[in-house]
Amino acid sequence: MDSVDTLESYVHELPLPNQVFFALVEATARLVEVSDKYWQSKGIHGARVRILVEIMKSGGSMLPSVLAQRIGVTKSNITLLLQPLEQDGLVLRGSDPQDGRKSIISITAAGRELLLHHLPDNRTLVAERMQALDEQELHQLMGLLTKLKRR
Amino acid sequence: MDSVDTLESYVHELPLPNQVFFALVEATARLVEVSDKYWQSKGIHGARVRILVEIMKSGGSMLPSVLAQRIGVTKSNITLLLQPLEQDGLVLRGSDPQDGRKSIISITAAGRELLLHHLPDNRTLVAERMQALDEQELHQLMGLLTKLKRR
DNA sequence: ACCATTTTGTTAAGCACTAAACTATCTGGC
DNA sequence: GCCAGATAGTTTAGTGCTTAACAAAATGGT
Numbered sequence: 001m002d003s004v005d006t007l008e009s010y011v012h013e014l015p016l017p018n019q020v021f022f023a024l025v026e027a028t029a030r031l032v033e034v035s036d037k038y039w040q041s042k043g044i045h046g047a048r049v050r051i052l053v054e055i056m057k058s059g060g061s062m063l064p065s066v067l068a069q070r071i072g073v074t075k076s077n078i079t080l081l082l083q084p085l086e087q088d089g090l091v092l093r094g095s096d097p098q099d100g101r102k103s104i105i106s107i108t109a110a111g112r113e114l115l116l117h118h119l120p121d122n123r124t125l126v127a128e129r130m131q132a133l134d135e136q137e138l139h140q141l142m143g144l145l146t147k148l149k150r151r
Numbered sequence: 152m153d154s155v156d157t158l159e160s161y162v163h164e165l166p167l168p169n170q171v172f173f174a175l176v177e178a179t180a181r182l183v184e185v186s187d188k189y190w191q192s193k194g195i196h197g198a199r200v201r202i203l204v205e206i207m208k209s210g211g212s213m214l215p216s217v218l219a220q221r222i223g224v225t226k227s228n229i230t231l232l233l234q235p236l237e238q239d240g241l242v243l244r245g246s247d248p249q250d251g252r253k254s255i256i257s258i259t260a261a262g263r264e265l266l267l268h269h270l271p272d273n274r275t276l277v278a279e280r281m282q283a284l285d286e287q288e289l290h291q292l293m294g295l296l297t298k299l300k301r302r
Numbered sequence: 303a304c305c306a307t308t309t310t311g312t313t314a315a316g317c318a319c320t321a322a323a324c325t326a327t328c329t330g331g332c
Numbered sequence: 333g334c335c336a337g338a339t340a341g342t343t344t345a346g347t348g349c350t351t352a353a354c355a356a357a358a359t360g361g362t
Contacts, residue, residue: 151283
């Protein structure tokens with residue numbers, strides 16, 4: 001078996017772990033697309049919504065740096081994402097009296113309004129796409145993903 | 152229970168399908184990062200490797216348009232991805248004598264070389280990160296993902 | 303045989319993100 | 333109390349992708 005045959009068969013005969021990897025990527029991409037398209041259709045920037053949600057989870061206000069870490073983007077990106085949010089009055093920027101470097105970002109009434117208005121629909125939409133799995137299967141999947149994350 | 156409490160609890164008490172959704176996104180992002188970092192460390196553009204693999208899967212040559220569809224990017228992106236591949240001599244652009252619009256992209260010996268040299272390592276790396284799951288669990292996960300994709 | 307329509311690929315402009323360099327502020331060791 | 337280093341956030345330049353407008357070539361109905 002020369003190298004040509006080796007490569008040819010190699011790209012076709014995928015080991016199980018790699019098969020699962022590609023299946024994960026594909027399945028997730030489809031679901032993310034559903035969610036993204038929702039926000040897109042409403043003219044809302046999905047990543048900005050995640051900021052609002054994260055602020056809510058932290059009790060209504062938090063630092064840009066923590067925000068960046070939680071959401072998994074760079075601090076420079078957070079700067080760029082916060083600008084229009086502030087402009088649109090969805091978040092408010094305060095300053096930490098103890099530390100002049102820090103900005104305390106808090107969600108406004110308008111920000112909460114946006115979440116209240118759109119988040120349920122978005123989540124329902126995503127949940128609908130998961131209906132292929134029943135509750136027991138969802139728990140099973142959750143367990144496997146948790147295990148995968150832990151290693 | 153006023154709207155403030157509603158939103159506050161809402162962001163914390165995530166329904167199971169949405170929990171699973173976020174777990175999927177997170178787990179997949181980690182795995183993709185592993186693979187991406189590999190190509191990055193080798194100074195190779197990951198998306199371009201996917202093109203080479205896809206050409207191999209199609210028997211050594213294919214059209215840019217089909218490539219775009221298989222890989223899941225736009226045709227304009229394929230144009231941009233193919234340019235450096237051609238420049239580096241990893242693919243070759245031929246023309247279809249039957250249809251002057253079409254370009255037939257084929258992988259070169261150098262392209263095959265690149266795959267032979269790097270693909271096994273990359274796949275091993277990804278597979279290692281899946282070792283948290285045994286074979287039975289991998290089959291289980293694969294089954295759930297397939298079911299999820301089908302609907 | 304001709305022209306409207308479709309298809310293939312490229313070009314141009316723009317968007318979301320990153321990495322690196324920078325500014326401003328704070329901290330700890332002396 | 334000072335200053336070297338660390339930390340928070342911004343700015344700038346660049347990357348990878350998309351959408352929209354485009355050019356070239358093929359197709360099909362009349």
